[in-house]
Amino acid sequence: MVRAIMIQGTGSNVGKSMLVAGLARAFTRRGLRVAPFKPQNMSNNAAATENGGEIGRAQALQARAARRATHTDMNPILLKPETDTGAQIVVQGKRAGTMRAGDYRKNKAHLLEKALESFDRLCGDADLVLIEGAGSPAETNLRAGDIANMGFACAAGVPVVLVGDIHRGGVIAQIVGTQAVLEPGDLAQIRGFAVNRFKGDITLFDEGRDDIARRTGWPCLGVVPWFNDAWRLPAEDMMDIRSAPGGACKVVVPQLERMANFDDLDPLAAEPGVSVEIVPAGRPLPGDADLVLLPGSKSTVGDLAYFRAQGWDIDLYAHVRRGGHVLGLCGGYQMLGQSIDDPDGIEGHPGRTEGLGLLDVHTVMTGDKQVTLRHATALPGREPVTGYEIHIGRTDGADCARAWLEIDGRPEGAASPDGRVRGSYLHGLFASDAFRARYLGELGHEALVGYEDGVEQVLDALADHVEAHLDLDLLLSLAEPPQRR
Numbered sequence: 001m002v003r004a005i006m007i008q009g010t011g012s013n014v015g016k017s018m019l020v021a022g023l024a025r026a027f028t029r030r031g032l033r034v035a036p037f038k039p040q041n042m043s044n045n046a047a048a049t050e051n052g053g054e055i056g057r058a059q060a061l062q063a064r065a066a067r068r069a070t071h072t073d074m075n076p077i078l079l080k081p082e083t084d085t086g087a088q089i090v091v092q093g094k095r096a097g098t099m100r101a102g103d104y105r106k107n108k109a110h111l112l113e114k115a116l117e118s119f120d121r122l123c124g125d126a127d128l129v130l131i132e133g134a135g136s137p138a139e140t141n142l143r144a145g146d147i148a149n150m151g152f153a154c155a156a157g158v159p160v161v162l163v164g165d166i167h168r169g170g171v172i173a174q175i176v177g178t179q180a181v182l183e184p185g186d187l188a189q190i191r192g193f194a195v196n197r198f199k200g201d202i203t204l205f206d207e208g209r210d211d212i213a214r215r216t217g218w219p220c221l222g223v224v225p226w227f228n229d230a231w232r233l234p235a236e237d238m239m240d241i242r243s244a245p246g247g248a249c250k251v252v253v254p255q256l257e258r259m260a261n262f263d264d265l266d267p268l269a270a271e272p273g274v275s276v277e278i279v280p281a282g283r284p285l286p287g288d289a290d291l292v293l294l295p296g297s298k299s300t301v302g303d304l305a306y307f308r309a310q311g312w313d314i315d316l317y318a319h320v321r322r323g324g325h326v327l328g329l330c331g332g333y334q335m336l337g338q339s340i341d342d343p344d345g346i347e348g349h350p351g352r353t354e355g356l357g358l359l360d361v362h363t364v365m366t367g368d369k370q371v372t373l374r375h376a377t378a379l380p381g382r383e384p385v386t387g388y389e390i391h392i393g394r395t396d397g398a399d400c401a402r403a404w405l406e407i408d409g410r411p412e413g414a415a416s417p418d419g420r421v422r423g424s425y426l427h428g429l430f431a432s433d434a435f436r437a438r439y440l441g442e443l444g445h446e447a448l449v450g451y452e453d454g455v456e457q458v459l460d461a462l463a464d465h466v467e468a469h470l471d472l473d474l475l476l477s478l479a480e481p482p483q484r485r
Contacts (some may be wrong), residue, residue, distance in 0.1 A: 011136045012134075016132050026463040032127040089112055109145065261295070290325065
C-alpha cells in the first residue's frame, strides 16, 4: 500500500526541494517506487514534462532523482508571476489563464480538487510519495483556503515533517514559533522536525536540537549539514541564481525582472573554464564579455522595457561593435528581433514593440502555448541536442534562413550574417556536451565536463548526505497511507 509524507518548511528557501530530491534518490536506491509531488508551486523556471505539460523545475529534478518520467501530476498547480500582483495559472500542466492574487484566492477550492486528483493518480503508481510544501504553514493569514501546506496535508490526510533552516539563524524560534501559531488540527499532522544547512561541528547544536524536541514534543529526524555541491544542481528560484566565477571565458547574463527558464545557465556554470556573471539592475553589462546571453522571460515586452531602462541596450550594441557574441533564448530571442507584435494583448496592451534589431526577425504573440520536449540536431556539426520549448509567439524573418538547429527535419533559430548573434526557442541545449564543446570552441575556449553525468553524481552524493544525517528508517515509519477527508 502506498505511503506518503509531506516536507514542510518554516519559510521559503529552507532547502525543502533539495531534501526531497535527496530523499527521492535514497529511497529509490532502497528499491521503492518513489514519486515527488508539490500541490502548488510558484516559479518561472518551469520544466516541460514527458506527457506534454509543464511543472516546476524542482519537481523535474526530484523525478530524475527518483528515476521516473516527469508528469504534470507531480505539480498540478503552477503559478508563473507576470506582474507584482498577477500570475499565469498552469493547472495540471496546461495554461488556464491569468489571475490577480485576490481572484486566485477565490478559486482555491476548485484548485485543491485538481491537486487531490493528481495526487490520487500518483499514489496509484508508487510505494512512497514525497510531498513538498511551499513557503511556511505559519502564515496564518493564508491558512483559509490553503492548498500548499496544511490545507493540503489535512485534506489528503498525510503526515508532516517540519524543516527549519539554521543557516538563517533563529531556527529554534522558527520551529517552536510555528508550533505556537498552528491550530490543533494542523498540529495533529506534524510527526517530527529536522534542521537543515548547518555549518561547522554538528555536535555544537545538540543542546539546541534537544531544546526544540523538549518544547515541541516532536522527535528530531536529524540535523543536516550544508551540502556544498548544491550549486551544481539546477536552481528553481530566481533568488537562487548567482554568478559563478570560473575561467577565462566570460558569459554575461542581464538579470531580467521576469527571468524564466534560466536552467540554460547551469551547464555553462559547471564548466571550470567559464565564468557566468549575473548582472543586476543598475549595473552596466561588462565590456570584457565573450558572450552576452539574453535568457527566457515570462513577460518579453515588459522585460525588454526593463532591459532598456537599465541602459543595457547601449551596452549590448557596444559589445556587438567590439565583435562580441550574443545568444537569445526564447524571450531573449524575441527581444533580439526587429519587432514584437501582440495584437490580442496577451502580455498587456495590444500593439507593436520595437525590438533590439540585432536579428532580422519579427515575432507575433499568439494564444497557443508551445510546451514540448525536443530532440534536435545542431548545425553545421550535427551534434545531438535534447531540450524543450515553453513559449508563446511565432518568430519569422530573413535571418531564419541561417537556422543553426534542426528539429524533426525543420530549421530552428536564426543567426546574423556574421553568425555572432543567434537566437532560438530551444531551452536546455547547453546540456549537450558535444554542442557545448563546439559552441565554447567558437568563443576560443574549451569544455571540460560531462554535465549530465555530473548531475547524476551530485544526486547520488546528495542521497549519501541525506542518508548520513537523517534517520530515514524513522522517516519511512512516519509515512502513512493517505486518508482523504
